[in-house]
Each structure stands twice: as structure tokens, then as C-alpha cells.
Amino acid sequence: TIIPVSLGDRSYDVRIENGALDRAGDLLAPWLSRGRAVIITDQNVASAQMSRLSAALAGLTIETVILEPGEATKSWAQIEALTDLLLTLEVERGDHVIALGGGVIGDLVGFAAAILKRGCGFVQIPTTLLAQVDSSVGGKTAINSKAGKNLIGAFHQPSFVLIDPTVLDTLPRRQLAAGYAEVVKYGLIADFAFYEWCEANAAALLAGDPEARAYAIEKSVAAKAAIVGEDERETSGRRALLNLGHTFGHALEADKGFSDALLHGEAVAAGMALAFRFSASRGLCPSQDAVRLTHHLQAIGLPHDAASAGVTASGAALVAHMMHDKKMAAGTLAFILARGIGQSYVDKSVALADVAAFLDGERG
């Protein structure tokens, strides 16, 4: 399947195909100028999947940069080291570097490509479910700084995204489930039929069923591509819908110090359930929809509230995390709430005191 992302002269294709990694020699040929591939990856991905890519690119000169796995790699220090190295390798504006990895590698390499010689090309080969359905498409790139996550970055679209669902065979189940939260998100935002498909097929997907995986990725990428095509830089509000569950989720992540104790996708799962129950508590959404979502997340072992995310903080403390995030981001507080499953919308009328009271009420 090929899904186009339509952005004028920055348009590109997302190709989703089981086994595509083994055909990377052919599929990436247009982007590998001068017979050379510069690949940036992390240690886990290198040991799990790099041999497939190396074999597929046999005959080309391959330079591989292997970084430490983990969120700490999205740093200024790594950007400095990586851009220095790419300059030493004489990467030119017309060249493409290859990001092989999860969202950490994709965000770091994308930002390096955005600033190297004022912008060189890059190709995404996402290897986590989260990166395949979310971060590799859309052109947001970023690193972290002392003040917070993803605060330094650029919009820089890839030239091509190559998604091979079979790379998920080596991804730990916990990472797979966290990525699944961003899949079911697309159903919750605007596609009730896809939400029902998710309920029926999540178990197969998590067990590694190839058809279920490929279908979930195709539906997710198509949904993201449509939203990004309408609102590339999150100015009209359409793209903001992708933040469903992320304001509540961010507060939970911040409470945990953005550590491995709570993965981003796990926080988003709990955040989406909170957004639905908050919507229901305000009479905006049928409470059976909130209950239905809560049960679905519970059934697959994802967090569905603050307690199951391991967070015991007060409503006021969590709201303080949200305000910190939002002040940095936009200056106003907009929540993504729901009128039902598949009917999310941006609500700018939410009083923070109500959010804090709701969160305290959840603590019982």
C-alpha cells in the first residue's frame, strides 16, 4: 500500500508492505545518490534489524551510526555530534540520510537533517508501532531541553517513509501495546468503525497477526496523512485533534519524570480514557462510551486512569503540569474532548478548576 502525504512541493509517499525492508535496495534507490547510504539507528534496532537493511543495500557503501537507545539521545549533545559526523562524511544538501528506528531516532535524525547545510533530505524507516503510525509521518522533528520535552525542533518533512510491519516481530510487547494507544486514538478522534475494528482485532494485532498489523498501520497513516495534509503546521486546529489524550497524558508523564516507568503511549492511553470520562462527567459524551473505552484499554493491559498509570498526585498537581506544558506551547488551554467515540473536538472553554476537581474525584 502506498499512502501519499499531499503537501505541495513537500509531498511524499508512505509505503507499507510486509518485507519491504528486505527490498530497501530497490525501494530506496531514488534517495541514495552517489551510491552511498548513511544510516542512523540505535543499538537495539541495530542488533534486531540492521542485518536485514545491510543485506538489502549490498553493493552500496554503507555508513552506519549507532546511538544509545532511549529518550536521552534526543539532546543537543547528540545533535552536535551527529551533525559534525555527517559533515565529516560529506553529506550534501541533495543527499538523504536514513533514520532506522523508533520515534527517538526519527525525531533526532529529522532535526539534524533540518539544520544540516540548512536542510538535507531524509528517509524514515520507523521500527516501533508508535513511529510507524505517528511520529514518522507529518514532519515534526525535535529534541529535548532542560525546560522540557520536544521544545527545540523544526518542521521538516521526510522524502519517503518505508514501513515494514515485520520489523515489529522483535519489538517488546510493552512497546507494541504503547504504540497501539496511538492506533486506537485515530478511531476515537473521527472513525467509529475503525474503533470497533480495533476492539475486535487488538488482541490479534498485539499477538503479531501480520494482516491485522498492516491494516491498523494503513488506517492510522491514512488518517494522519489526511490531517497533516489539511493542517501541516497545526495552525487551523485540525492537527490539534491528534493531541487527544495528550494533555492528561502529559501530566501523568511529567509526574513520572518522563521515565520508563510510564511510556508515552501508556500515558496517552490513560489520558484518552480520562478525556472521555471527563467529557462524560460534563454531560458532553454518553457515559457508556467512556466506560467502553476504559474496558477496552483495561482488557489489553494498558493504563486507563491515573492509578493504573502509577500516579497518585492530586488534581492540582497534575493541572500544574498541564499549565506548564500549555504555557510553553500556546498560551491558552485547549482540551481535546469528545461527544462520543469517533467524535472528538477542540474545547477551549474548560476551567482548570473543573479538571482538578474531576481528577480528585477519580481518586475516590
Ligand code: NAD
Ligand atoms: P523509542 O524510539 O525510544 O523506541 C522504543 C524502544 O524500542 C527503544 O529501546 C528502541 O531501541 C527499541 N526498538 C525500536 N524498534 C525496535 C525493533 N524493531 N525491535 C526491537 N527493539 C526496537 O520510542 P518510540 O515510542 O518509538 O518513540 C518515542 C519518541 O517519539 C518520543 O521521543 C516522542 O517525543 C516522539 N514522538 C514524536 C512524534 C512526532 O510527530 N515527531 C509523535 C509522537 C512521538
Ligand code: ZN
Ligand atoms: Zn503521542
